[in-house]
Amino acid sequence: MKIVSIVGARPQFVKAFVVSRRLEPDHEELLVHTGQHYSDDLSAVFFEELSIPDPDYNLGVGSDTHGRQTAAMIEGIEEINRVLTDHVSDLLFAPSDLAKTMLEEEEGITDGVHVVGDVGYDAIRWAKERAVDDVFDRLGIEPGEYVLSTVHRAKNTNNPARLEAIFGALAATPKQVIIPIHPRTAGPLREYGLWEETTRAHTVIDPVGYLDFVRLLEGAERVVTDSGGVQKEAFYLETPCVTLREETEWRETVECGWNRLVGADRTAILEGIAADSWPESAPPIYGDGHTAAKLVAILEERIGTGPNSD
Structure with a gap:
């Protein structure tokens, strides 16, 4: 074949x-x-x-x-x-x-x-068996004590108001935020004058490999993202997800309570980060x-x- x-x-x-x-x-x-x-x-x-x-x-x-x-x-x-x-x-x-x-x-x-x-679930199972904890030592963090965030979609990065609302909300949370920065995001942050505040308020790191990312996602207290793939990966790893979009192609993750759609609304983002009501386990949807x-x-x-x- x-x-x-x-x-x-x-x-x-x-x-x-x-x-x-x-x-x-x-x-x-x-x-x-x-x-x-x-x-x-x-x-x-x-x-x-x-x-x-x-x-x-x-x-x-x-x-x-x-x-x-x-x-x-x-x-x-x-x-x-x-x-x-x-x-x-x-x-x-x-x-x-x-x-x-x-x-x-x-x-x-x-x-x-x-x-x-979903073959993405196959990949997560493979990665969990191989991911190691040294990424925590390299970043000086402990599992369960940080928020992981990824932002890269053009709707967010190309709109100064949305970008400012998102990173302003992240800066306002008392929790440590780890941000593997996407090239599409770093440029606009500098262009719109948000880079210094972002790097001062958050732990901004270069993009990481798949195994390190899976370990960071699994160890996160929750994830704040606009990525479709990360929404599903968070679901498989049972990490609460706050999604920086108004809609998602993975509706089941919202319906079963593991994913909250907050768009670029600062208040909604902060509420999602602070929320403590999440399911105990993820059903085998995919x-x-x-x-x-x-x-x-x-x-x-x-x-x-x-x-x-x-």
Whole structure:
């Protein structure tokens, strides 16, 4: 079976490697890297830690001005592309029953949909077995005594009012806040005159690798983020999540009480950080952590089992 896997940013790196490990023994995989994340901190470290092979092709869309413009254009029509891709696909792998229902009700797709769970949960289970505690010593922190925060979405970083509200709320909390700073965030913080206050009030660090991030997320008292992937990872690690968005694609995490949507509202952010009412455990909404095996088995049944099947 021949498979083309396309990755470009952290969420795809994390999801792709668990599927690649299942494909590797018996199938041929062609890896294409769009280059959306191309720095060592946001790309190379993931390829190294997750033992992802060098890409067969690198499109380099993030490497120059034209590439950034192209990436921005693609981001602007992301939802349209997603819907079009859903409709031309013969197989769709849904992470949950709700995702399957949304495909049926919102897009009218009923054929070829398989609820297999989320490969991100596979990745978290793998990482938990390998992550170590030395990241706490390096940062001089103790598990359970800090808030972890990540901010990178353009809606927040490109809007001075939203950015100021978010980082102002973080500065106002008495809890220690650890911020692995995203390049997209560092620039606007400097541009809008918020960098000095941010670095004075918070512990700002460079982006960390996947294993260190999983350990930081698991050890956090809670996480404040605008990342879709981090919302789910927090859910799997049973870390309360305060989401800096008005809506989320992971509605189940909100409905079961592990995720609170606060947008860029300073008061709501502070209330979310201070809240002490959270569930005791996370239900198995997104599978059992063996999604890659189920996904590959369905592909083999549909396409073939040999390396030259097509």
